[in-house]
Every structure is written in C-alpha cells, then in structure tokens.
Amino acid sequence: MSTYYLDRPDFAPMILNYPQRPIYSGESIALEARTDQYTLVAGESVDLLTVYGIGRLSHLVVYIANYLSLSEINALVIELLVDGAKKLSLSPWYVELYSGLQLYYKMQKLSSTDWVYPDNLTPYISPIGVHYDPANYKILDYFFYVHGDIEFTDNVVVRVINNTTHNVSVQLFSIVGYYP
Amino acid sequence: MKRIMIVVETPNRLSIIAYDYDNMESREYVIDLKHEIDPLKALRDIEYSLRVKGYDTRIISRYLKRKEKELRRRAKRHGKL
Numbered sequence: 001m002s003t004y005y006l007d008r009p010d011f012a013p014m015i016l017n018y019p020q021r022p023i024y025s026g027e028s029i030a031l032e033a034r035t036d037q038y039t040l041v042a043g044e045s046v047d048l049l050t051v052y053g054i055g056r057l058s059h060l061v062v063y064i065a066n067y068l069s070l071s072e073i074n075a076l077v078i079e080l081l082v083d084g085a086k087k088l089s090l091s092p093w094y095v096e097l098y099s100g101l102q103l104y105y106k107m108q109k110l111s112s113t114d115w116v117y118p119d120n121l122t123p124y125i126s127p128i129g130v131h132y133d134p135a136n137y138k139i140l141d142y143f144f145y146v147h148g149d150i151e152f153t154d155n156v157v158v159r160v161i162n163n164t165t166h167n168v169s170v171q172l173f174s175i176v177g178y179y180p
Numbered sequence: 181m182k183r184i185m186i187v188v189e190t191p192n193r194l195s196i197i198a199y200d201y202d203n204m205e206s207r208e209y210v211i212d213l214k215h216e217i218d219p220l221k222a223l224r225d226i227e228y229s230l231r232v233k234g235y236d237t238r239i240i241s242r243y244l245k246r247k248e249k250e251l252r253r254r255a256k257r258h259g260k261l
Binding site: 033046047051055 | 184185186187188189190191192193197199239242243
C-alpha cells in the first residue's frame with residue numbers, strides 16, 4: 001500500500017510505503033523460466049513448469065517435437081493453472097484456429113520436408129513454425145506462443161497432458177515479469 | 181533491498197532466483213532433482229545462506245511448508261506416519 005500526497009502541487013509528490021515494498025511502474029524485472037526438453041510417455045500428465053512467487057507470466061513459448069500426425073499432435077493438451085485454478089487449456093489445433101489455420105493451409109501445399117512459418121503472428125496465441133514431412137503426413141517440430149500478462153499472486157503452473165499413443169518431447173520457454 | 185524473486189520448479193531441477201536491488205545483482209541457485217539425495221534439505225540450506233545474507237526468503241519458506249505437507253500427506257496415505 002502506498003500513499004500519494006498530491007495536495008501540494010508545488011512540491012514533488014512524496015510517496016510513503018511499507019518497508020520492502022518499492023514503488024514500481026510496470027514490471028521491475030523480467031526473468032526467464034525455462035525447462036529442459038522433457039519426454040512425456042503416452043498418457044502422461046506432467047506439471048512441466050511451476051513458478052512460485054508474485055508476478056506475471058508475459059510470454060510462453062511451447063516447443064513440441066516428435067514424429068506425429070496431425071490428429072496426434074492435436075491430442076496434446078497444454079494447460080495453464082494460475083494460483084491453482086485452470087485458466088487456459090490449449091492444443092495445437094486451437095492455436096491454429098486462433099491464427100486462422102495459416103500453417104495447416106501452408107502445410108498442405110508443401111512438396112518436401114521443410115519448415116513452414118505463418119505469414120503474420122497473431123498477438124495473443126500464434127504458431128511460430130512447423131517442420132513438416134508431407135510424404136508421411138507427419139510433424140517433426142512445432143513451435144507456438146501464448147502472449148499476454150497473466151498475473152499470479154502465488155504460483156503459475158504449465159501442465160502438459162500427452163493424450164497421444166506416442167512419446168512426445170516438450171520444452172517450454174517463458175518470460176516472467178516480477179513486481180513486488 | 182534483497183529479495184527472493186521466484187522459485188521455478190521443473191521435473192529435473194529447482195531453481196531459485198534472488199535479486200539484490202541495491203547492487204542490481206541477481207543470484208541463481210539450481211538444485212538438480214535427479215542427482216540430489218535430499219532436495220528439500222539442499223533448499224533449506226540455500227534458504228539459510230540467503231537469510232544470513234539479508235534476503236527476504238518468505239517465498240522459499242512458503243514453498244518448503246507446502247512440499248513438506250505434501251510429503252506428509254503422501255506418507256499418511258501409505259500408513260507410514
């Protein structure tokens with residue numbers, strides 16, 4: 001809590017607050033919270049990234065790697081739990097829907113194994129790129145991001161649920177903004 | 181002002197990021213959960229060393245309390261405690 005004394009405009013505003021709670025504007029510091037590449041066996045559900053503290057998750061990049069078909073990669077679920085409550089549940093299919101099925105359209109046009117990138121990135125949820133093998137209809141690598149200030153006062157959990165019948169390896173990168 | 185910022189838990193490691201506002205200096209401690217025999221003890225040691233250095237370690241102590249409760253609950257379920 002802070003008290004602003006603005007009744008004397010001839011003085012600069014004086015700010016009083018409790019000790020150890022500085023005045024901040026926006027984020028005081030940006031921190032990186034990152035996981036190693038983790039392989040989930042079929043049917044496994046793992047809290048891949050848990051951040052304890054006070055702050056906001058501003059950017060989350062998800063990397064999925066395996067030799068998966070479209071229906072299999074869509075069975076993978078990424079959940080976001082903020083302070084113990086589930087706030088977001090995503091699969092690559094929803095990521096595609098939010099971005100206007102840009103990548104899936106481009107993937108159909110591909111003639112050999114290559115990377116495909118979307119023409120424009122949507123501001124909140126967007127795919128970044130996919131490594132696709134059109135001969136066997138398999139996805140080798142898939143990147144997408146979730147952007148937005150998700151505030152948490154106790155913890156934030158990114159849970160990955162592997163509903164496929166294969167092992168899938170997932171890696172997460174995130175920027176967590178801290179403010180007191 | 182010295183504070184613990186966050187505790188980041190992943191399946192393989194536990195990292196604690198602390199920040200000293202006065203010196204604009206950050207510290208990161210990493211506990212390898214795969215190879216550490218007693219991770220909670222290692223975390224308690226880190227908490228102690230940071231508290232001695234003048235850091236605000238409330239986030240770690242809250243985390244420790246939660247994990248100890250979880251362990252106790254798990255032990256109770258199997259009739260150990």
